[in-house]
Amino acid sequence: MTRTDSVHETSRNQASTTGRRRDRLTLAVLLTASFALAVDFSILNVALPVIGADVGFALSGLQWIATSFAVCAAGFTLLFGRIADIVGRRRLFLAGIALLGVSSLAGGLATGPAVLIVARVAQGLATAAVTPAALALLTTSFPEGPRRERALGLNGALMAAGFTTGAILGGVVTDVLSWRWAFFVNVVVAVVVLAVAPFVLAESRPGQRPRLDVPGAVTVTAGLLAVVLGLTSAGEHGWTDVRAWGGLLAGVVLLIGFRAIERRVAAPLVPVRILRERSVAGGNIAGVLAFATETSLVFLLTLYLQEVLGYSPLAAGLSFAVLGLGTVLGGAIGPTVIARLGNPPRALALGMAVQAAATLALVSLGPTSNGMPLLLIATFIGGVANLVAIVGFMVTATSGLPDDEQGLAAGLATMSQQIGITLGIPVMSAIVGATLTSLGTDTTGSILTAVRTAIGVNTALCVITAVAVATFLRTPRIVTTAVPGR
Template sequence: MSSQQSGTSADHASRPARLTPVQRLALGVLLTANFTLAVDFSILNVALPHIGAELGFPTESLQWIVTSFALCAAGFTLFFGRVADLFGRKRLFLAGIVLLGLSSLLGGLALDPTVLILARVGQGIATAMVTPAALSLMTTTFPEGPARSRVLGLNGALMAAGFTGGAVLGGVLTGVVSWRWAFFINVVVALAVIVIAPFVLREKRADNRPKLDIPGAFTVTLALGLLVWGITNAGDDGWASVGAWAPIAAAILLFIAFWAIERRVREPLVALSMLRRPNVAWGNIAGLIAFATETSLVFVLTLYLQEILGFNAVSAGLMLGVLGIGTVIGGLIAPRVIGRTNAKFAIVVGLVLQGLATLPLALADQSSGWVIPLLIFTFIGGIANLVAIVGYTVTATTAVPPEQQGLATGLVTMSQQVGITLGTPVMSAVLASQLAVGLLSGIQLAIAVNAAIALVSGVIIAISLRLPKRSPVEAP
C-alpha cells in the first residue's frame, strides 16, 4: 500500500462515522431522559415553601421532599447498574421511564404530604433505574474515542445544565402557574419517550445472565442510603448530632460488610478487580468531587444573592443560569480537550481552573458591585467543571468490557448522585459553623473551602491517576 493510500485510510479511520437518523433519534431520547432527571434534583427547591403551605408540611419536614428523592436515587443506582447488565439496558430504561411518569403524575395530583413523599421516592428509584441504563446504552453504542467523548460531553452538559436550570424552571413554574407543573412536565416527557424509545433503542443481549448478588445489593444500597441520610442530617443539625454520626457510622460498617461479601460471592455485584483499576477508582473520585463542589456552590451563591444582596428567588436563579450556560459550553468543548490531550488532563485542568475561578468569590461582600464578577467567575467555573465531568466519565468507562459497562456506568452515576447529595449538606455545615459571626462570614468560608477542595483534588488526581494503556485516538 502506498503512503498516500495509507494516509487516506488513516484519515478515514480518524473520522467518526456519521450517525444514522435512528441513532440520532435514539441519542435524543437518552439525552432528554437524563436531562429531565437532572432537573428533578433541583426543580422543587424554590417551591418548597409553597408546597408546605398548600399541603400542610411542617417546616422542619420540608427537607424530605428533596432528601427522599436523593436517598433513593443514590442508594439504588449501583444495584440497578448491575441489573442493566443482567436483564437488559433497554428494558430497564423503559421500566424506569414508566415509573417516572406514574410517580410524577402521583406527585402532581398529591393532596397530602404522604402521597407527595411516595411520589418523590418513586422518582428517585426511577432515576436510579434510568440514568445508569441510559449511560450504558451510550457507552456500548459508541466505541471509545471521539464519538463517545462527544456523546458523553453532550450528556454531561445537559445534566449539569438540568441541575442548575432546574431551580430557574421551578421558580418560573411556581410563580406563573403552579408547583404541580414541575411534576406534570415529567409526565409529558415520559409519554414521548415511551412512544419513541422502543423503536429506536438497540442493544446487544448478553449471552449469559449470572445470578444477581442479592446480599451485596441489599448491603450497599442500605449503606449508601444511610451515608446520604447522615450527611443530610449533618447539614441540618450539625456533625455532632446523633442523627448525623450514627447513620454515617452504620454506613461505614455496612461498606466493610459489603466488601467482605463481594470477596466471597461467586458472582459479585461489584467486581473488586474493577475497583482496583486506577482509572475506574480515581475517575469516580474525581466525579464525586466535581459534582459535590459545583452543585453546593450553587446553594451557597443562592443564599448570597438572596440573603446578602436582596434579590428574589427568580432573579437569583436567572443569574445562576450563567453558570448553566458555562456548563453547556464546557460539555461541548470537553471532547476536543480530551481528543487533543487525554481524559486525565481534562479532569486535572477542569478541577484546578474551577477552583481558581471559585476562590475570588470568597472575598464577596455586601456590595452589589460583586454581581458582575460573580457572573464572570461562575461562567468560567461552569465551563471548567463540565470539562472535568466529561473527563471523569470517559476515564471511568475506558477499557471496561461491554458486559460490565452497566456496572461501570452505575458507579459513574452513583458518584454523580452521591456528590450532588453530599456537597450541599457539607457546605451547609461549614457555613453554619460561622453563623455566630454572621451569614456573610459563613458564605465566604464555605466558598473558600469549596475552592480549596477543587484545587487540592486536582493536584492529587494529577499525581495519582493512571490511564489504561490503549491505542491512541486522534482528535475529532
Template sequence: MSTTKSPPTAAHEAPRLAGRSKVVLAVLLIAQFMLAVDFSILNVALPAIGDDLGFSLADLQWVATAFALCAAGFTLFFGRIGDLIGRKRIFLGSLALLGAASLAGGLAPGPEVLIVARVAQGLATAAATPAGLALLTTSFPEGPLRQKALGLNGALMSAGFTAGAVLGGVLTDLLSWRWAFLVNVPVAVAVLLVAPAVIAESRPAARPTVDLPGALSVTLGLLGVVYGLTRAGEHGWAEPLALTGLLAGAVLLVVFYLVERRAAQPLVPVRVLRKPTVAWGNVLGLLAFVTETSLVYLLTLYMQKTLGFPALAAGLAFGVLGAGTVTGGVLAPKAIARTSTTAVLVGGGLLQAVFTAVLIFLGDTPASMGLLLPATFLGGVGNMLVIVGFMVTVTTGLPDHEQGLATGLASMSQQVGITMGTPIMSAIATAAAGGMAGGMAGGMAGGMAGRAASAGAILHGVTTAVTVNAVLVLLGVLLAAVFLRRGRAYA
C-alpha cells in the same frame, strides 16, 4: 490500552453521527436532561408545597430527602441489574415509573401521597440514570464518538440542574407547584413512544445470579450515608441520628467490600474497583459534584441573604453558570481528542479552582455580581471539563457487559456528591459565621434558616466555605495528576 491518552489519530478525526445514531443520542439526552431537571425543580417550590398540603416544617424536608435517599441508595444496584437483565428494559420501565410518579405527585391530595410519589421518582432516577448512561456508552464505540456523546450528556445534565431551579420558580410563581411534577409526564411519554423503536437492547448471553448479600449491604450502606448526610444538613453533625446513619452506612460499605471479595459472582467485582481509572476517576467525579452543587447553594445564600435578591432573580443568575457548563461540555471531547483525559481533568480542575477562589473577594453590594457572573461561567466550564473527563475515564477500558456497572458507579458518585456537598459546606459556613441565630444550617430541602444572622456574618461564612471548596477542587487536580498520569492509569 490506556484511557488517559487518546489514539494518535483522534486529534485529526472529525467524528460524525449517522442518522439513526443522532436519534438514539437525542432520545437518551432528553431523558437524562429530564432526570437532571427533576432533581432540582422542587427546591424553590418547597414552601408552596408545605402551605398547600399542610406539611409541618419538620416534615417538609422529606419531600427532598425521600427522593435523595432512593436516587443515591439504589443507583449502583439498578446499574448492575441493568447489566444482568437488559438496560433497555430497565431504562424504559424506570421512565414509565417516573411518568406515573410525577402524575401522582402533581395530583397529590395530601402529604402521604406526595412522599410516596417522591420515593417512586427517586427509584426511577436510580434506575434510569445508569441505564441511560450505559446505553449511551454501548451505542457509541470507545473513542471520539463516545467522548462527544458524553460531553453533550454532561453539558445537558448540568444545564438540567440549573434549568430545574429556574423552571421550578417560574412554574410555581405563574401556575402552581403541581406543574413542577406534571411537566415530566409529557416528556416521559414522548421518550417512551420513540425509544423502543430506536434503542437496541443489550443483555448478557448467559444470565448470572444476583449477588443478594452484596446488593443488600451496598444499598443499605448508601442509604445510611445519605440519610446521615441529610440529617446533618438539617440538624448539625453532632445530631445522634446523623451520626448513627453515617456510622452504620460506613460499616455496611466495609461489609459490602468484604462480601464482594468472596462472592462467586459479585455485584461489583473487586478487580474493577482496583482499576485506578475506576477508583480514582470516581473520587474525582465525587469531588466535582460536591464542589459545584454546594457552590450553587452558597451563592444562592449569598445572593438572597447578603444582597437581598428574590429567589427567582437568584435562580436566573445561575443561567450564566448553566451556559458555562454547556460550553465546557462542548469543548471537553475536543480537548480530550487533542490532549488526554488526564490533561483535561487537570486543566479543567485548575480552571474551576481559580475561578472558585476568585469568589472569595465577593462584597456586600450588588456590584459584586460583576465578579460573580464571569467567575461562575468560567468555573462552570472548568467543572464540566472535569465531569466529562471523569465519565470518559471510568467508562473506557471496560467491556460492554460491564458498562452498566461502570455507569452505576459513576451515577452513584454523582448522586452522593450532590447529596453530601450542601451539608458539608453549610456546616463550614455556619461555623465561620459563629452559629448566629441557629446558624445557616439546612440544605436546599430545609431552606435558608439563618434569617437573623447579619448580612456580614453570612458573607464571611460563605467566603470561608468557598475557600474550602476551592481547596477540594485543587485536591482533585493533585489526585488526577498523580494517580491518572500515563502509565499508571491501568492496573
C-alpha cells in the same frame, strides 16, 4: 467503476446515512431522559414553601420532599446498574421512564403529604433505574474514542444544565402556572420517550447474563442509604446530631461488610478487580468531588444572593442562567479538550484547576451588588471548567472495561454523581454553621464571612482533586468491542 461496484457503494452510503440517523435519534432519546432527571433534582427547591402550604406539610417536614428523592436516587443506583446488566439495559430504561411518568402524575395530583412523599420516593427509584441504564446504553452504542467522548460530553452538559435549569424553571413555573407543573412536565417527557425509544434503542446486555449478588446488593444499598441520610441530617441539624454521625457510622460499617462479601461470593455485584482499576476507582472519587464542589457552590451563592444581597428566590435562580450556559459550553468542548490533550485524566485535572481559580475569585464578594459582574463571570468560567472535568471523569470511569461491565461502570459513575450532589451541600452547610457559631451572630456581615469561608474550602477541594488526578491517574486502556446494531 462497474455497475456492481456502484450498487455496493450506494448501499454502503445508505447504510452509513441510516446509521448516523439512528445514532442521532439514540442520542436524542437518552439525552432527553438525562436532562429531565437532572431537572428533577432542583426544580422543587424554590417551590417548597408553596408546596408545603398547599399539601399540608409542616415547616419542619419540608426537607423530606427533596430528601426522600435524593436518598433513593443515590442509594439504589449501583443495584439498578447491575440489574440493567441482568434484565437488559433497554428494558430497565423503559421501565424506569414509565415509573417516572406515573410517579410524576401522582405527585402533581397529590393533595396530602403521604401521597407526595410516596411519589417522590418513586421518582427517586425511577432516577436510580434510568440514569445508569441510559449511561450504559450510551457507552455501548458508541465505541471508545471521539464518538463516545462527544456523546458523553453532551450528556454531561445537559445533566449539569438540568440542575441549573431546574432552579430557574421551578421559580418560573410556580409563579406563572402552579408548582404542580413541575411534576406534570415529566409526564409529557415520559410519554414522548416511551413513544420513540422502543423503535430507536437496541437492547444491550452482556453475552453471559450475570447472577445478582443478593447479600452484596442488600448491604451496599443499605450502606449508601445510611450514608446519604447521615449527610442529609448533618446539613439539617449539624454534625453533632446523633442522626448524622449514627447514619454515617452505620453506612461505613455496612460498606465495609459489603467489601468483605464481594471478596467471597462467586458472582460479586462489584468485582474487586474493577475497583483495582486505577481509572475506575480514582475517576469515581474525582467525580464525587467534581459534582460536590459545583453543586455546593450554587448553594453557597444562593445564600449569598438571598441572605446578603436580599434577592428573591426567583431572582437568585435567574442569576445562575450564566452558569447554565457555561455548563452547556463546557460539555460541548470537553471532548475537544480531551482530544487535544490526548488524555481524559488530564482534561479532568485541567477542568478542576480552572474551576479552582474561578471559585477562588468569589472569595472577594462583598456586601453590595457591585460584585455581581464578578459572580457572573466567575460562575460562567467555573461552569465551563466543571463540565470539562465531568466529561473527563465520565470517559475515564467508563473506559478500559468490556461491554459486559458497562452497566456496572455506569452504575458506579452515576452513584458517584448522585453522592457528590448529596454530599456537597451538607458539608458546606456545616462549614457555614460552624463559622456562624464561632462568630456568635447571624448578621448579614457574619453570613458573608461564613459564605466566604466555605467558598475557600470549596476552592481547596478543587485544588486537591486537580493535583491528585494529575499525579495518580493515567490514560485508561482501550477495550475494543462490537457496538449493537452496527
